[in-house]
Amino acid sequence: MKLKVAVFFFYEETIHYYTTILKQIFEDYVDIEMHLVVGIDSIVPFYADVVLNTGTFVEQPLRQKCLNSKAKFINISVTIDGSCLDELRELPRGSECLLVSCDNIYSWNTMVTLEQLGIDNVKFIPYFGQKLDLNGINIATYMGIKTYDLEGINRYIDIGWRIIHPYVIRRIGEEANLSSDFIENKISNYVKDESKILDYWKCVMISKTSEFIKDRLELLDFLENPTILINEQMMVLGLNESFRDEFHIDIERMIGNTLFCSALLTEINAACTENGGTGIYQSTNGRQYQVVLKPAGSYVVGFYNQIIIELKRVLIKDQSNESCYRFKDIVHESESMNRVIELARHFANTDYTILIEGESGTGKELLAHSIHAASKRSSWPFIAVNCGAFSETLLESELFGYAGGAFTGALRTGKKGMLEAANGGTIFLDEIGEASLKMQVKLLRFLQEKEVKPVGSNIVKNVDVRVICATNIDMEKAVSEGTIRDDFFYRLSAVTLFIPPLRERKEDIDPLLRSFLGCGTYHLDEKLQNFLHNWNWPGNARELKGCAEYILSFGSMFLKSSHLPERYRKKITKGFLTSESDKTSCLEKEKNIEIEILKCLEKNSMGRRGLVNTLSSKGTKFSEYAIRQALENLKEKGWITIGRGREATMITEEGKKQIQ
Template identity: 40%
Template sequence: MSLINSFEEILKNITDAVIGIDKSGNVIIINEAAKRIFGLQAVKEKKLEDFISSIKLNRVLKTGKKEVEKEFTYNERKFILSKMPLFKDKKIEGAIALFREITDLKKIEEDKIHLEILNTILDVLNERVVVVDEKGIIIMMSKAYKEFIGCENPEGKHVTEVIENTRMHIILKTGVMEIGEIQEVQGNKMVSMRIPIKRNGKVIGAVGKVMFKDVSDLVTLTNKVNRLEQELEYYKRELNKERTAKYSFKDIIGSSASIQAVKELAMKVAKTDSNVLITGESGTGKELFAHAIHNASKRYLGPFIRINCAAIPEELLESELFGYEEGAFTGARKGGKKGKFELANGGTILLDEIGDMSIKMQAKLLRVLQEKEIERLGGDVVRNIDVRIIASTNKDLEMLVRQGLFREDLYFRLNVMSIKIPPLRERKEDISILAKKLLVKVSSKLGKYVEGISNDAIKCLESYDWPGNIRELENVIERAINLLDSDLIIKPEHLPEKITKNKTKKYFYEGKGLKNIIEEIEKEIILKCLEENDWNKNKVAKILGISRVGLYKKIERYNLNKRQLC
């Protein structure tokens, strides 16, 4: 037992696994690390070979020779195994085995190698990248980033001590990535991204990268991309000029109940082959719906032909719709010309602004719809056609029918499936997303970089009634972008005065009773008076000629609270 006692203090301070046997092969020494690794508990005074024969510690008893730093594998864990005999008076009294695990050491070494490889790649590419652990301590930073901030050895320091205006420590708390954020470092505005590193749902670190070293780099790149996209769009337009539908239902923006209901109806209509009449005010997107219906129909591989009935003089409209033969009139093209209906054969034709078509042309169009055949102007050959008709108008066709300006039989032929698109003033909850989508579209067209629209500007847009609907909104966005200078965000000052001041607000709305109209006026006057007098209720009550208690009741009734006017 003296041999055991001599190792007691040593075993307490050894983290490696240790197993010792006497000259009979019985276990006399085993520390906690060995018990944990090999799953051994009550093994003292028992033969080791009965439990782990692969250690072959008995061989040392026989040879009396030590075996140092041999690789040993147990349950897919790798160790460095050293075995040594124990002598007393030059006689072997036992043997001892020491196990040092190398699985974790190799993994750490591999991680270091991978980190070095990554660092080398980043340095070669001149990328500015930083990596922090879960506490915000920098564990790696690329050479380019070190040179930029002028810090040779940032590793081991907290990121806030090294990088100006950083938010790396914040995303460690939120776990939410931030991409395309502007960050000012040493007076230089750069565009950065920050991504949390997660393991099993827990944030264990974060990576930060400079996407653009200067905002001007982003603007330059954006302009280049915009020019390329414009060239691409030009060639696409030339290739598919007037022959294909450009839009689908995914291009119809809006989450309001009214626009969603119209989209659902239009999707159902698209599955049929019936004629469609699309009505709505100017600028609501009637043509967009027509494109989408064609692309969602079984005719989507066929041509999509559009003709504006109001833009073509009456004397030319017939030849445009039905074509003409050579010599049909002075100036007629040699060989004749196909009309829009022939070009649309097998596909869809959109008769835009159908309400502006003359009675004479309506009669000829009705014959085509009934007989499904056409004759070119100046010809005598009847040509069969297979065309789906989509007609659109901003006029009330039923009223035109009553006035004798539109044929009733043609109206019923066209109005098989009817779709009415709501005006923008009836779907104001869509204005914010529409404005942002149009911002991307228009800035791309103009080749200008714009970051976004301020909340105050959005509020102004939402308070306006939009008689020109989405087309007017797009024009307002384009005007605002053209007024931007160093500012990259559209603000109220970039909008027309009629929108920001809103002085001509109408209080009468069709379908509302007098009581509701009066209440709206009263609510608006009280709110405006409160805001003009810094919410001093005593003063406002005197100005309005009502009691303070009465004012409080009206504030509560109308749920009034402080808000920022556009």
């Protein structure tokens, strides 16, 4: 039976090349099976006699999944052929050269290997697709495949594909019982000069060191604040992406140099070392940062003799997030909305998870913004995520983030998730009812533990985030139907705010309409007013706003029903109050308003605003529009006289008879 060899690679572009090489060497004597690892969770059970892997950190998961307990595990240790480096050796000492690679592991591995092979005349700058200022750099080195065409680079040096170490080829040959002459002949055809290749165990050590560097950089990138990692000799070992974004510098140029080579890093370091490890640094743009110096071991075990310098933005007192709405922006007059806002204000200063229920268009996100703006978190981010806009896997990576190379198409530098980006502030999960059952489990754990673990990473980070959710579905019904987990629902619904639909609070139509129409005095004809106040508005305030914007587009101060969109005009033509009960209800409401107005005017003459206030104080609430309509009807009947300007409205003798 032929020897079965399973090879695990992390990059799709390398699989075809190394498959071809291995098959050329071992011909048909060995079964070669290649696997692409897109994440530790993607490894499925397999059978093999020999397992080759390109990273020591993946060996333990592979051992757990391998069905052959006697399988041999070998680090494939792809390395550099030293006989292909003449062009690099000829570069002037001190030359800067981009090192184009797959990711930061390969970059560091390659740089250390080149140094061990005597290439000390070139300063390599790792490049794997990240943002980078290429000013002044015109040389780039790549390995076998030119993955980028970069502006400003006029010379590319190919040092060839990394080669499979001869030691690995010999080990496979031994396991397959192939003759040594056969194997040595294959190696001599594959490698130009074996003496110019590093010792296998040195290659393995470089691989382990590079993985440690990768873990170090990954740790830095999952720290929220701009962070610098140095050793006791003040050499810069790493800076995170947050530092790059905050100060707009190329961190690659600083790694490997002493901290004092940069004026910026020198000033930051001085801010804390001169004050016992904590101080304030003020940048040139006026921002202030609290600078904290700590041993790296206080963040993660195993980082010995290394120091982290972390910068935390000092916020201006009472600074608020300008993008947020406030409670004052919620236009309403109804008692039901008053109650919702009163409850929202009460819970704003707590950290409770809040579930906002309501039909589409009722203003759930507006209420969420207002809660955030009134909370102690108002100076920190408010991030809104529509759970219904993403697939299950995409939603997970958007919320929790992912490590570099976690899946095909992932950014090589990884990406911070929304939950971490909202640290200190509020995350608003809209359409939470659309989350899959699997995602509900992950979110439930987050709500309980306040921890995020990016896709493809083993780093777990604590975050301090207030969660507000919203839905337009009946959550209790969804629980009974099995689309929402009961434990997830109970965790979300401890504090529930329900925004009633617009059809149940018609008194809010007038103030909303005034808000949507904006500045100016508009006259609405009776037919248009009748429609606006009797239509059910299934799209709620959003639909009303769209209708108002359409009407305004005609540029007229005298607005008519003919200015309505076509679909509404058809409703008016057909008569949208079709049932006799609807018509009777409207007539009774009109009569009640008229009688109440006559009773008020019998005691005192007053204007329209006075009538609104008087009726409200008696517990009878009618909108200003309804009162205006009733006054016009009463005038036509001769029961009242309406004064002009500041003159009051008075009841006539005929009107007094109606009360009696």
